[in-house]
Amino acid sequence: MELSVHGKKVYAATGGKAFDPALPAVVFLHGAGCDHTVWALQTRWFAWHGRSVLAVDLPGHGRSEGPALDEIGALADWVVALLDAARVQSAALVGHSMGALVSLETAARRPNRVRALALCGCAAEMPVSEKLLNPALAGEHLAYELITAWGLGRRAQIGGAEAPGTWMAGGTLRLLEHGKKGVVGIDLRACDRYKGAAAAVAKVKVPTVLVLGDNDRMSPPKAAAPLAAIPGAKTILIEKAGHMLMTEQPGRTLDALRTLL
C-alpha cells in the first residue's frame, strides 16, 4: 500500500492482506541499503494470522520517495509520522540492523506508540569501517560486495537456502544493486554516528526480544549485550546464521518473532 508521510510517497508491503488498522499492527523496518523484501518470509505469516503488517521501504529506499534520512533520530521521528499516516496508535516494531536502531530510538522517544520491540541483527553501536563506508557513500559496487560477503554468515556463503533453489549471496547482492546510488552509504553513516543506544535502553519498558545470529560478523552478538539491559528483554541466538538472518534462517527468525508478537 502507499502512504504519504511528510508529503512524500511511502510504500509498505502488507503481507498479502489488506491493512486493517483495527488489528494489532506490526511494523517491519529494514536495514541499510535494503527494502521491504528482506521480510518476505516473516511478514506473510503475521498478515495471515490476525495482525496488520506494514513492511515499509524507508525514505529513498525501494519504492518510497527520497531523500534518505541521514540520522537514526530523524528516522525514528519518521516512524511516528508513518504510524500517524496509517492511523495506528501503537505498533510492535521489528527492526533489522539499522532498522533495529530506529526501532529502539522510536520506542525511547515515543513509548506510547510502541507496544513491543524485536531487534534483529543488532548492536548497541554499529561502527562502520572506512573500507566499507567510503565506497558505500561513493555508490561503488565494492560496497555491495563487501556487505554481501560480511553480511551473510559463513554457512550461507555456501548456500543451503530454506527457500528452494534460491542463491542467498546472489539475492543479497542484487537487492543492494537495485537500491539508489549512495543510499547505502547514507544509511551506514547514520549507523556509525548513532550513539544513543545506552540512553534509549534506559527509557524502554516494552516487551523486547533480541534475535541474533551466532555468526554475525557485522553486528556480533556480544555487541548487542547492552541492549539486553532492557527490562525483561529476551535474547534468542540463531545458530549458523550471520547478519542476514531473515534470509539465512527465515523459519527460525519467524519462530523467534512469534515468541514476542
Next chain:
Amino acid sequence: MAEFAKFDTLSLHAGQHPDPQFGARAVPIYQTTSYVFRDTDHAAALFNLERAGHIYSRISNPTVAVLEERLSALEGGVGCVATASGQAALFLGIATLMGQGGHIVSSASIYGGSHNLFTHTLPRFGITTTFVNPRDTDGFKRALRPETRLVFGETLGNPGLEIMDLPAVAKIAHGHGVPLMIDNTFATPYLCRPFEHGVDLVMHSATKFLGGHGVAIAGALVDSGQFDWEASGKFPTLTEPYAGYHGLDFAEEFGPGAFIMRARAEGLRDFGATMAPQTAFYILQGVETLHLRVPRHVANARRVAEFLSQNPAVEWVSYPELPSHPDHERAKTLLPKGCGSIFSFGIKGGREAGRRFIESLQLFSHLANVGDAKSLVIHPASTTHQQMDAAALKAAGIGEELVRLSVGLEDPEDLVEDLSRALRASQPRRMAAE
C-alpha cells in the same frame, strides 16, 4: 573485489552442507514425493508462501534444490528452477513471461528443438516469433513490436557458432522494456557468464556439458534478478496480484526473485515439467568437475580444429577460435577462455562423403547429442535431415557437406587419428592416396 567462494569451489559445494543426520558428504538422493508437515498451521503456511520449505516434489525437492542453488551460484543469479529437460526450461521461461498475444524476437541460429517450439507449437497458443540473424544486432531492434515480451538467443549459435553481441542486444531489449534470455548450454558458465554482459535470464540443457556424461535428460532456468519488472510495466504475471496465490504480487513480495519464484510457484505447480531427484544427482556429479572438464574439452577441440583446418578432405572449419570465423574478435571478449568443443566442418564430396566418413569413425559416436565426455559426430544431410534435398538444406543453413562434432575428453591424438582415417576413407581413392 570482496572475497567470495570462487567458481571451482562453488562447483563442488554451492547449495550443500553435509547431511546433518548421518553426515553424508555426497548430496543425498531424497527419493520422496512429499514431506511431513509439522502441524496444520505449518502446512497452511507452506502452501501460502508464508514459510519456505518443501511440500511436494513436483514443486521442489531437497536434492534438486542443491543443483538449483549450485547453478544459480555458477551463473551469478538469484535463483534457479531445474526442469525435466532444456526444452522444459525454455517453455517455463516463456510461459512465466507471457500468454496469448505475446511475441518473441529470437536469433535464427538456435537449436532445432527451440526453433520448432517457436515456429510450430507456440503459435497454437497465440505466441509468435520473429527470427533475426544473430550477427545483425540492429535486426533485433527492427523486429521488436509493442507486444514483444522476450528477446532470445544462444551464446554460441547452432550450427554456425554465431556469437551475438550480448551487451548490445541486451541494451536493445532493455530499451524496449523486455528481458534477454540466453541459452548458455554450449558455453556453460565456465566459459561465459551471460549475466555479466547484461543478460537477464539463462536457460540450459543440463543434459549436455553440465551433466557431461550423457546419462540424464535435464534442464535449468536461471534468473539474474537484474531485470526491473515493475519499471517495465509489461509483465502482469510478475507485478499484479495473482489469484492463484491469494492475490500475491511477486515483484512486491520477492523483489529481485520475482521471476524465479513465479516460475516455480506457478510453472512447476501447473505445468509440472519437474526434474527428478535421481537426475539432479547425476547432473551434480557432472557439475562437480565442470571446471576440470570444460578446459580439456576446449583444448581437445582446438587440437581437432587445427588438424581439420589443414586436412585436404576438409573444405572449411567453422570454429570461432579460428581467425577465419566471422565472430573471432567478439569471441575474445565474450568467451576469453574458449569457445567450447562443438563445431562444424565441411567435408569434400558432400552427402556421400559424409556418409562414408561417419561410417568409418571408430572413437566418435554417431548420435544425436552433444556435450558428452565421449566424442560425438553427426552428419545432418545423411541422418536427421536426410529427407531434405540440397536446396532445402541450404535454406536451413545446413550444407550437404556439413559435419558437426562434439569433441570429448579422449586423448586428442587418438581423436585426430580417428578423424584422419575416416576422412581418408570418405574420399575417392586418388585423394585418399595423396
